[in-house]
Amino acid sequence: MSGEKPILAISNLHVGIEGTEILKGIDITIPSGEIHAIMGRNGSGKTTAANVIMGHPSYDIEDGDVQLSGESILDLEPWERSRSGVFLSFQYPQAVPGLQVGNFLRKSVSSVRGDDAAKGAAFREDLKNAMSKLNIPSSFLSRYVNDGFSGGEKKRFEILQMMLLKPRLAVLDETDSGLDIDGIRTVAEGINEVVRGTENGALIITHYSRILEHVQPDRIHVMIGGKIVASGGPGLASLLEENGYDWLEERVAEGDVFE
Amino acid sequence: MSQPSEAREAVGDYKAGWHDPENSTIRFDFGLSEQVVRDISELKSEPEWMTEMRLKAYRHFVDRPMPNWGNTEILEDIDFDNVCYFLRSSDQTGESWEDVPEDIRNTFERLGIPEAEQKWLSGVTAQYESETVYHSIREDLEKQGVIFLDMDSGLREYEDIVKRYFGTVIPFSDNKFSALNTAVWSGGSFIYVPKGVSVEMPVQAYFRINAKNMGQFERTLIIADEGSSIHYVEGCTAPTYSTDSLHSAVVELIALPGAHIRYTTVQNWSNNVYNLVTKRGVAHEDSKIEWVDGNIGSKLTMKYPAVILKGEGSHAEVISVAYAGAGQHQDAGAKVHHLASNTTSNILSKSISKDGGRGSYRGMAKIMPKAENCRMNIVCDALILDEGSRSDTYPTMEVGNASAHCEHEASVSKVGDEQLFYLMSRGHTEAEALGMIVNGFFEPFTKELPMEYAVELNKLMALEMEGSIG
Ligand SMILES: Nc1ncnc2c1ncn2[C@@H]1O[C@H](COP(=O)(O)OP(=O)(O)OP(=O)(O)O)[C@@H](O)[C@H]1O
Ligand SMILES: [Mg+2]
Numbered sequence: 001m002s003g004e005k006p007i008l009a010i011s012n013l014h015v016g017i018e019g020t021e022i023l024k025g026i027d028i029t030i031p032s033g034e035i036h037a038i039m040g041r042n043g044s045g046k047t048t049a050a051n052v053i054m055g056h057p058s059y060d061i062e063d064g065d066v067q068l069s070g071e072s073i074l075d076l077e078p079w080e081r082s083r084s085g086v087f088l089s090f091q092y093p094q095a096v097p098g099l100q101v102g103n104f105l106r107k108s109v110s111s112v113r114g115d116d117a118a119k120g121a122a123f124r125e126d127l128k129n130a131m132s133k134l135n136i137p138s139s140f141l142s143r144y145v146n147d148g149f150s151g152g153e154k155k156r157f158e159i160l161q162m163m164l165l166k167p168r169l170a171v172l173d174e175t176d177s178g179l180d181i182d183g184i185r186t187v188a189e190g191i192n193e194v195v196r197g198t199e200n201g202a203l204i205i206t207h208y209s210r211i212l213e214h215v216q217p218d219r220i221h222v223m224i225g226g227k228i229v230a231s232g233g234p235g236l237a238s239l240l241e242e243n244g245y246d247w248l249e250e251r252v253a254e255g256d257v258f259e
Numbered sequence: 260m261s262q263p264s265e266a267r268e269a270v271g272d273y274k275a276g277w278h279d280p281e282n283s284t285i286r287f288d289f290g291l292s293e294q295v296v297r298d299i300s301e302l303k304s305e306p307e308w309m310t311e312m313r314l315k316a317y318r319h320f321v322d323r324p325m326p327n328w329g330n331t332e333i334l335e336d337i338d339f340d341n342v343c344y345f346l347r348s349s350d351q352t353g354e355s356w357e358d359v360p361e362d363i364r365n366t367f368e369r370l371g372i373p374e375a376e377q378k379w380l381s382g383v384t385a386q387y388e389s390e391t392v393y394h395s396i397r398e399d400l401e402k403q404g405v406i407f408l409d410m411d412s413g414l415r416e417y418e419d420i421v422k423r424y425f426g427t428v429i430p431f432s433d434n435k436f437s438a439l440n441t442a443v444w445s446g447g448s449f450i451y452v453p454k455g456v457s458v459e460m461p462v463q464a465y466f467r468i469n470a471k472n473m474g475q476f477e478r479t480l481i482i483a484d485e486g487s488s489i490h491y492v493e494g495c496t497a498p499t500y501s502t503d504s505l506h507s508a509v510v511e512l513i514a515l516p517g518a519h520i521r522y523t524t525v526q527n528w529s530n531n532v533y534n535l536v537t538k539r540g541v542a543h544e545d546s547k548i549e550w551v552d553g554n555i556g557s558k559l560t561m562k563y564p565a566v567i568l569k570g571e572g573s574h575a576e577v578i579s580v581a582y583a584g585a586g587q588h589q590d591a592g593a594k595v596h597h598l599a600s601n602t603t604s605n606i607l608s609k610s611i612s613k614d615g616g617r618g619s620y621r622g623m624a625k626i627m628p629k630a631e632n633c634r635m636n637i638v639c640d641a642l643i644l645d646e647g648s649r650s651d652t653y654p655t656m657e658v659g660n661a662s663a664h665c666e667h668e669a670s671v672s673k674v675g676d677e678q679l680f681y682l683m684s685r686g687h688t689e690a691e692a693l694g695m696i697v698n699g700f701f702e703p704f705t706k707e708l709p710m711e712y713a714v715e716l717n718k719l720m721a722l723e724m725e726g727s728i729g
Contacts, residue, residue, distance in 0.1 A: 054684050058676065078683035079691075087684075094681035098699025104685075107695075111686030144699065161685065 005070035006031045007201035013064035022048045024226040030201040037204040040223030046205045050173045054088040085168030089158035089175045095146040102141035112165045130163040151178035159190050170202040176211040188214030209237040232258030278498030279362040285347040290340045316431035316441035323435040329590045333559040342474040344443045346388040353393045382407045382462040389445040406451040410478045413449025428511035436535045440476045440509040447477030452487040461490040468497035479510040483518035495526040504532045512540030521549040528557035536562045544570030551707045552579040565594035568602035575604040580704040583616030592621035600631040608639040612648035620652040628659035641671045694721035
């Protein structure tokens with residue numbers, strides 16, 4: 001798709017929090033219609049990158065840019081980014097006691113996609129289909145957002161929101177952790193549905209190759225110590241899973257490029 | 260409950276803060292004296308025993324010191340000489356809205372009362388200043404013997420019932436403000452539900468203060484006879500003025516064996532109203548009394564709905580919420596006394612404080628030595644929205660019988676940044692996100708309200724959250 005603006009372009013991104021630099025110059029470009037993945041050690045900065053894309057107010061952007069379809073989004077508030085089509089599936093979704101799931105979904109769809117999208121039979125149909133695909137019983141509509149949800153239920157609920165909000169760019173932060181085998185397959189199908197054959201894009205943060213087998217990402221980026229140390233094709237995931245990060249770091253030090 | 264935008268602009272965020280020109284037919288001079296008390300009673304052509312009770316109450320009020328708890332500083336600020344104790348704004352109680360003076364009718368229309376009446380109520384009284392200006396009850400209920408009147412008419416038409424019960428649940432000597440109310444009471448509701456009658460749809464009373472420096476002292480008495488049930492809903496608002504008004508009501512409930520009374524309040528006073536109210540019910544055998552009490556607005560609220568569990572197997576439920584914004588102190592809570600065996604009570608209190616507001620929970624739960632196998636459960640949760648705001652709890656529990664099961668939980672929380680970020684990432688502005696968190700916090704209360712009230716309350720809280728940000 002040459003000539004088109006990539007859905008996401010992160011360039012030379014330096015990010016700190018409370019005086020500590022966490023991201024030390026990151027570059028990731030996701031062309032329209034592609035799915036990329038980030039793998040990396042615990043604490044390497046993956047969630048930081050996801051939060052910064054969504055606009056978490058606690059981080060200091062020290063340098064670099066984040067662009068959505070060629071436009072910088074760094075000056076936008078989180079809700080403006082959401083309304084522009086950015087979605088984040090949280091590693092740790094937050095509970096909001098007393099806020100009913102059904103209500104919340106309707107309000108969110110209305111905020112992000114406009115009032116009309118949240119009204120009438122079309123919305124109800126959409127909701128019903130998405131819930132049955134994700135195996136979420138309809139009783140969840142009257143429960144409170146993430147309140148008392150099991151780990152896997154929280155992750156399914158994140159994907160339900162993704163399917164209803166129909167983002168242009170979906171960032172999924174360890175959505176597969178805590179999901180059972182069927183859950184992982186369903187989530188993968190959801191991501192494929194949202195991205196494949198469209199102008200959209202997705203960034204999947206994960207520790208495991210299983211979800212990537214279903215999704216077949218176009219590229220995998222490996223993050224260590226706040227930097228992308230390697231990027232490569234889908235094969236990189238299983239190589240990494242077999243050999244570990246130390247091995248990868250050695251290969252990189254020896255000048256290997258994982259194309 | 261819509262209203263023209265010019266009125267909203269005039270009063271800022273408080274939607275009910277407009278006022279009408281005063282067209283009183285009788286207005287007393289400011290200040291309180293024995294003569295004022297006599298004049299009120301005479302004006303209403305009351306029986307002698309009521310005049311006497313008023314006078315005794317007045318003397319008690321004068322002698323009784325201010326409470327030395329709650330917010331003593333704000334209490335001491337009340338200027339009893341600068342209050343109008345009686346104001347009549349219509350010479351008759353309308354049976355149809357056409358009979359209500361136009362200004363007043365417009366006000367109640369803006370507040371959505373006639374609309375609500377048609378949609379979901381069994382009966383309505385609308386009080387404006389000291390007296391009821393409108394009253395209606397569905398015919399079928401009247402035929403079943405349900406009495407729903409303003410208190411003045413109740414006393415005139417059913418003196419024997421009133422004499423038997425008035426002041427038996429809350430004697431004038433209970434506290435300084437019950438004494439004040441007994442001395443100068445006017446308006447309020449009188450309800451009697453006959454044996455076995457269930458009033459399916461709620462009845463509503465709406466209390467509106469319009470004049471400056473007004474004192475409103477309604478008096479409500481609800482008697483639910485054996486096996487009957489009723490849901491009473493009250494709403495209150497007042498204009499925003501720079502000077503203070505005083506609202507001091509007394510509400511007495513009597514649930515006879517097997518009866519069920521639910522009393523729902525959503526008050527939204529302007530920030531210049533002192534709201535000092537005494538509410539108490541007596542629950543006889545196997546009866547149930549529920550207070551669903553929402554306190555928004557006012558300068559100082561001191562209110563602790565109470566239930567005396569007098570009969571075996573009776574049950575009390577008190578759900579209260581309070582929202583304290585800038586310059587407000589909500590001192591609210593609950594009181595339950597278990598006098599009989601096998602009685603149960605649940606208290607849930609939730610408060611939000613914001614912009615320097617202060618919310619306090621004050622509770623008194625008592626199980627008497629002779630009461631066996633009682634259960635009581637108390638939960639109080641506070642949500643503090645910013646640094647300068649404050650929340651305190653003053654729970655008192657006295658358990659005199661070892662067979663009791665008592666549980667007490669308290670929590671204080673703050674809105675988390677991660678929670679806000681989560682909601683904002685779903686397209687909601689910071690104010691909307693805060694509104695969702697706050698309304699969620701109040702949800703255990705809101706879900707008990709009639710739907711129309713719930714919707715209004717949610718909107719009101721969302722509007723309060725807008726005010727602070729942006
Ligand atoms: N408020 C903070 N103050 C200081 N350090 C922080 C703060 N928040 C995060 N960090 C640090 O930033 C680093 C990156 O954290 P991040 O959550 O982005 O890692 P991650 O790659 O998502 O890890 P994981 O795989 O465990 O989810 C960690 O070392 C973390 O401790
Ligand atoms: Mg992480």
